[in-house]
Amino acid sequence: MIGSAKALAICGPKKCGKTSLICRLVAELSQRQLRVAVMKHAPHLHVLDVPATDTDRFRLAGAAATLLVTPGGWALHTYEKPPLESLWQYLGWADHVLLEGFGSSPLPKLVLRPSLDPSYAASLDPATVLGILDDPGRLPPGLFPDARLRLTPEAVDVLLHWIITDFLAR
Incomplete structure (x- = not known):
């Protein structure tokens, strides 16, 4: 749970289709009038500030964070990796939060194509795995x-039915 939102991590090896699956789930759940938020884990460093912009200059001057507000939305840039739990405050308004990645988290998760990387699958806590999406003969x-x-x-339609009637209903 994230506030009152149900959180479900979609994890799996690199390039296995996590983003495509999440986009499809977001579209379908949103059509059903559910407010859906997405959180993505990026294991590699992403540069969040463009060099020489105002926000980059604030960071270089020593700011611990910069909150950028635009007519199209806002973004909070912090300069160290926050604990996962500290991010819930930003997404608690949602009915459902899908997380891309976060395989090592204690959150409930669906594992996409674990057969593509058995060492990745072995690194997951089996107690947190609610479901597997893979070709049966490969598991x-x-x-x-x-x-x-x-x-x-x-089987995205079956997965959606499960999310709505089982996972979100719990």
């Missing part, structure tokens, strides 16, 4: 035996 026997949901990655 190693016994992988995440307690996962309640086992689907092919193309």
